[in-house]
Amino acid sequence: MAILPIFVAQYYVGHGPYGLRPYGWHIVVQTGVDRYGEPVGNMYFVRGTTVGRWEPQVRRNVRYRAISAYRGAARVGEVDAKHLEDLEDQLARAEILQHNPGWGYQDWVCGALRRLHAHDFRVDDLVWKRMGAVMRNAEEAYNMFRD
Numbered sequence: 001m002a003i004l005p006i007f008v009a010q011y012y013v014g015h016g017p018y019g020l021r022p023y024g025w026h027i028v029v030q031t032g033v034d035r036y037g038e039p040v041g042n043m044y045f046v047r048g049t050t051v052g053r054w055e056p057q058v059r060r061n062v063r064y065r066a067i068s069a070y071r072g073a074a075r076v077g078e079v080d081a082k083h084l085e086d087l088e089d090q091l092a093r094a095e096i097l098q099h100n101p102g103w104g105y106q107d108w109v110c111g112a113l114r115r116l117h118a119h120d121f122r123v124d125d126l127v128w129k130r131m132g133a134v135m136r137n138a139e140e141a142y143n144m145f146r147d
Contacts, residue, residue: 002081005030006116006123008109009043009064009073010135023071025109025135027091028064029079038063042084044091046108050101054108056092072142074134076113077123090119106131 007030010023026045034040041064048054064070079087094112097103110131117123 003078004041004081004084005075006077006079006121007041007064007073008076008113008131008135008138010071010138011067011069012071013069013105022104022106023135023139024069024105025131026064026105027109027112028073029084029087030064031061031081031084034063039065042088044088044112046096046105050104051099053098054096054103056094056096058088070142072135072138072140074138076134077116077121079121083121087116087121090115090121 007028009026009028011026013022013024024045026043028041028043030039030041032040040061043057043059043062043064045057046054047057065073091112094108094115096108113123113131117125
C-alpha cells in the first residue's frame, strides 16, 4: 500500500470587525495528483462560528493548493493508505468546543493532530506543539513561491 503524506494547509478566511481573521487550518491527506500534476487530497476541517455551532467537514479529492484562499501548507506526518479509514474515524472524534468564542479552526486542527498522535498515527508531535511558527513559515514559503 501507498504511504500518504499528511499536511496542515491554511486558507484566508477574510476580515472581521477587528481586522484580519486567523487563517483557517485544514488537515489534508494527499491521495494523489490530477492529470496536470496538481496535488489532490482529502480535506478535514471544521466550519462554523465562534459564537455558533461548529461542524466537522470532509471534502474528498480536492486540488487543495488550487483554492484561491490557499496560503501554504506544512507536512506533519504520513499514513499508510490502508489506515486512511481509521484516520478518518479518529478525526471524526476530535473534540469540538461549541459556543466558545476563544475556540476555532486552529484549535480543532491542533487537537485532532494530538488525537492522531495519541492513537499511534505517524504525526510529528514537535510540529503540532509549535504549529503557529510552522504555519508562518509555510506562508512565507508560499509567498516566496508566488512572487
